[in-house]
Amino acid sequence: GAVVSQHPSWVICKSGTSVKIECRSLDFQATTMFWYRQFPKQSLMLMATSNEGSKATYEQGVEKDKFLINHASLTLSTLTVTSAHPEDSSFYICSARELPPTGTGTDTQYFGPGTRLTVL
Amino acid sequence: QKEVEQDPGPLSVPEGAIVSLNCTYSNSAFQYFMWYRQYSRKGPELLMYTYSSGNKEDGRFTAQVDKSSKYISLFIRDSQPSDSATYLCAMNTGFQKLVFGTGTRLLVSP
Numbered sequence: 001g002a003v004v005s006q007h008p009s010w011v012i013c014k015s016g017t018s019v020k021i022e023c024r025s026l027d028f029q030a031t032t033m034f035w036y037r038q039f040p041k042q043s044l045m046l047m048a049t050s051n052e053g054s055k056a057t058y059e060q061g062v063e064k065d066k067f068l069i070n071h072a073s074l075t076l077s078t079l080t081v082t083s084a085h086p087e088d089s090s091f092y093i094c095s096a097r098e099l100p101p102t103g104t105g106t107d108t109q110y111f112g113p114g115t116r117l118t119v120l
Numbered sequence: 121q122k123e124v125e126q127d128p129g130p131l132s133v134p135e136g137a138i139v140s141l142n143c144t145y146s147n148s149a150f151q152y153f154m155w156y157r158q159y160s161r162k163g164p165e166l167l168m169y170t171y172s173s174g175n176k177e178d179g180r181f182t183a184q185v186d187k188s189s190k191y192i193s194l195f196i197r198d199s200q201p202s203d204s205a206t207y208l209c210a211m212n213t214g215f216q217k218l219v220f221g222t223g224t225r226l227l228v229s230p
Contacts, residue, residue: 034217043208043222044164093163109218111163
């Protein structure tokens with residue numbers, strides 16, 4: 001099956017610093033990647049949709065200038081949390097959409113293993 | 121009202137039991153339905169993907185979709201302790217963002 005990786009898997013940083021999280025589709029090309037945030041015992045909250053070669057689309061309430069998304073290639077999207085604060089501590093998960101065979105009309109998203117961010 | 125409703129559980133069953141997990145939804149435009157399994161501190165893993173109403177089977181897992189009732193189910197036969205996880209239903213209208221249920225926490229005891 002399709003594999004999505006994330007790096008780093010765990011990061012601790014000081015308040016005010018920036019953190020970059022990478023999301024890669026390892027064995028398929030993904031024109032669209034999604035970034036989610038998940039708090040303990042809660043479901044996934046979509047933050048933004050990232051399309052290769054264009055600007056990301058952010059969900060309502062998500063600060064564009066704080067969560068910078070870059071999708072420079074068909075296999076890599078990055079999320080940068082700028083000037084991180086303790087309230088940004090969370091589990092960040094990306095997913096990548098695998099393009100279906102022509103005419104099938106299917107749409108499958110595969111998730112990365114997640115990145116746990118702790119801001120001190 | 122949420123677009124997708126899912127009982128958060130926890131659902132506790134003994135090993136070997138048949139597990140039934142369910143979601144209801146309100147948007148009749150949803151056409152694609154997925155079930156993901158998420159272990160603690162891990163990303164969701166795609167278990168089942170269905171498009172039409174009816175049943176789809178894969179090993180011990182059976183996904184069922186009833187579009188007329190806006191109701192989907194995931195059945196797990198011969199449940200194992202390793203099945204203990206949170207199960208998320210997700211759906212969309214096709215090539216759009218997924219809408220997730222809150223997830224049901226399943227605990228299978230030996």
